[in-house]
Structure formats: C-alpha cells, structure tokens
Amino acid sequence: MAQVTTPDTADPARPWALLAELTHACPLHCPYCSNPLELARRSGELSTGEWTDLMRQAGALGVVHTHLSGGEPLLRPDLEQIVAAAEAAGIYTQLVTSGTGLDEARLSALCDAGLRSVQLSVQHADPRANDRIAGRPSSFAVKERAAALVRRAGLPLGLNVVLHRDNLDAVDDLIELGVTWGVDRIELANTQFYGWGLLNRAALLPARDQLVRARETVERRRERLAGLIDLVWVVPDYFDGVAKPCMGGWGAVSLTVAPDGTVLPCPAAASVPDLDAPNVRDRSLAWIWDHSAAFNRFRGTGWMTGPCGGCPRREEDFGGCRCQAYALTGDAARTDPACGLSPDHHIIRTLADHSSSQVPPPYVYRRPGAVPEAH
Numbered sequence: 001m002a003q004v005t006t007p008d009t010a011d012p013a014r015p016w017a018l019l020a021e022l023t024h025a026c027p028l029h030c031p032y033c034s035n036p037l038e039l040a041r042r043s044g045e046l047s048t049g050e051w052t053d054l055m056r057q058a059g060a061l062g063v064v065h066t067h068l069s070g071g072e073p074l075l076r077p078d079l080e081q082i083v084a085a086a087e088a089a090g091i092y093t094q095l096v097t098s099g100t101g102l103d104e105a106r107l108s109a110l111c112d113a114g115l116r117s118v119q120l121s122v123q124h125a126d127p128r129a130n131d132r133i134a135g136r137p138s139s140f141a142v143k144e145r146a147a148a149l150v151r152r153a154g155l156p157l158g159l160n161v162v163l164h165r166d167n168l169d170a171v172d173d174l175i176e177l178g179v180t181w182g183v184d185r186i187e188l189a190n191t192q193f194y195g196w197g198l199l200n201r202a203a204l205l206p207a208r209d210q211l212v213r214a215r216e217t218v219e220r221r222r223e224r225l226a227g228l229i230d231l232v233w234v235v236p237d238y239f240d241g242v243a244k245p246c247m248g249g250w251g252a253v254s255l256t257v258a259p260d261g262t263v264l265p266c267p268a269a270a271s272v273p274d275l276d277a278p279n280v281r282d283r284s285l286a287w288i289w290d291h292s293a294a295f296n297r298f299r300g301t302g303w304m305t306g307p308c309g310g311c312p313r314r315e316e317d318f319g320g321c322r323c324q325a326y327a328l329t330g331d332a333a334r335t336d337p338a339c340g341l342s343p344d345h346h347i348i349r350t351l352a353d354h355s356s357s358q359v360p361p362p363y364v365y366r367r368p369g370a371v372p373e374a375h
Helices: 046-061 081-088 103-113 127-134 138-153 168-182 195-199 209-224 287-289 324-330 345-355
Strands: 019-021 066-067 093-099 115-122 157-163 185-190 231-232 252-256
Touching: 019 046, 046 081, 046 287, 066 081, 081 093, 081 103, 103 138, 115 138, 127 138, 138 157, 138 168, 157 168, 168 185, 168 209, 185 209, 209 231, 252 287, 324 345
Parallel strands: 019 066, 019 252, 066 093, 093 115, 115 157, 157 185, 185 231
Antiparallel strands: none
8 A cells, every 4th residue: 555645735736737648559669758668558548538528627627738648649530529628628738749640631620629739749850860769760751741730720839859869969950950840949858767768778868978068059049049939958867966846746736647547646657666546437537636645645745754854945846756766766755866965866876977988778669660559
C-alpha cells in the first residue's frame, strides 16, 4: 500500500491543464520518448464516449487547456469528436503531433471541431538526420508539409524540439527552420530521462561544452527574435545543479490521463512504485484529484525530509522531480539529485562528466518496426 500523505489544504487548488495521451501508437520511434517501456495496447484505450465524458469532467473541475498527445493522436479516427467534446467543455485544445496523417481535409475537420493550435515536433533541421533520429524515412518532408498546412489554416503553430547529443550543435539551424516555417513559438526542451529516454540515456546525454554553446546561441537568437517568435529553452536537469519545479508541483496545476484511463500527477509518474494510480473508469476525475492516494502522496511540502524539509526554495521547486528521484536513487521521496544540495547529487554529476568522454552507444528505438495494433 502506498503511504497517503495528507495534503496541506483540505481543498486542493483546481487543475488548469490536462495532458490527454490519446494513444501510445506512433509511426515514429524516437529514442528519447518519455512514454513507458510497456505501452498501452490500442484495444485497451478509452473509447470515444469515455474521452467525451472525461473532457466534460475536466471542464467542470477547472481545466482550461489540454494537450492532445500520444503517441500520435492523429491515429485516433475519433480525434475530431474528442476535440469537439473539449471545446464544448470550454477547454482550449492544442494538437501535439509528428504531422504524420495530417492533410488538408483532416485539418479542416479538426478546425471545424474547435481545434485552437498545433505543436509540431521536429528532430533535426537536416532532413536525413531528422529521419534517422525519428526512425522513419521521409518524416521530415511530412513535417514540412504539415507546417505549411497549419499556417495556411491560420492556426497558431509551435515547434517542439527535444535536444540531446545528436542535435544540440544544430540549435541555430533548428531555430532558423522555425523562422522559415513561420512558427509562433519554438520550444527547445533538453531531454528528460524517463521511459525510452532513460533507456537511451548513454546515447543521448550531451557534453557540457555542447550545452554551453547551445545556450549562448539561444540567448543570441532570443534577442534578435524578440516580439516575433517566443523562444523557450527548457534547462537540462543533469548539468545545472538546480532542481526544476516539475509540473508546477505534484498534483498542483495539471494532470495526465494515459490511453487506458490511468490518471497521473505527471506523465512519468507511472514509474513510481506502489503509486496505486487511479483510473477514470473507476472513479470521477474530481475524486481522483481531491482524494486519491496517488495525487496526495507528494502534494504540497508536508512529505519532505532531508534538505528539502527546511529549504527556503521548497515552495519554488517543490523538491524537484519525484520520478527522477526514483529513477536515480530508488526512492521517490528523496531530494531530486538534480539539486546541488541533494546528498545524491554526485550521481548526476558523474553521469554528466562521463558524457563528454564516452562514445555513445546506438539507439534502442521505441517499438522499432512495430505496426500499431488496429482498433
């Protein structure tokens, strides 16, 4: 049984964000994917009616923004109905996609259903490097066409790039690609090591000098693009010595719903043992948010021990990432080793130092060669 921690308040603040993982099926096999190694089968996914009801519940709970993600959400033939359900519930919808399967007719139908914006992933500015990292030929050309479609439709377009050893030296080119494609926002997110990303950590961890150069490039381009493109740099956990306020705090502002209806405080929380994660098929979203052991386990600051317990930053970084603490120490309640004050910080420092001298192993690709199971 997981330990239940009493939340700091009797009535937790309402969530405003929902990550809706509609499917784990995906045409790409990105080695940094944060989805779990054991992916949900399509036969176990929530039905159209279940996602429709979930959006109604989310709107009533206070959610105002949802990322429709996966896997590849365009593989859901009922995506338009899910978008319409979110729109009816007063929830802003953003499609998070690889672009595969997006054509003019599909985009038009999604816009008619109420889709508000699109976030398009890209792996590299060089088409061949992009396709190699994605594990799929011609995927760059697909993304280029998808970007053009979204711009013609008049929707806000964001570009999402997961950064790692294989593409950090191309940051300037990636930013220029976003400019060429006419995007409104570029998110440069250094790899978070969960799921397949953790499995491929040795191949993905960059050298320190790569990060220094990339950060300098971002700052230089941010000045030039001010007022034109929102340029976001998500700092790397393994190099800065500062823990990030993961998800704005456990069970504080957002929730994740996996394809099979499992509800989690963050996308990687399923990796925490004995979490006893609830399912929307068994309980209402409101009950899960307010009363479930999983959401109350690390909510607030009452659970904190060690350096976190008396740290003046505990209301700012919330102890860092619980999933990372477990992945690196085997104890989800320990101070995130990314923090320089953690007694386990040496684990991360050793990994980061070794990354500069190691020859990276080949990728273990996410579901290499797999064909998504049909509905």
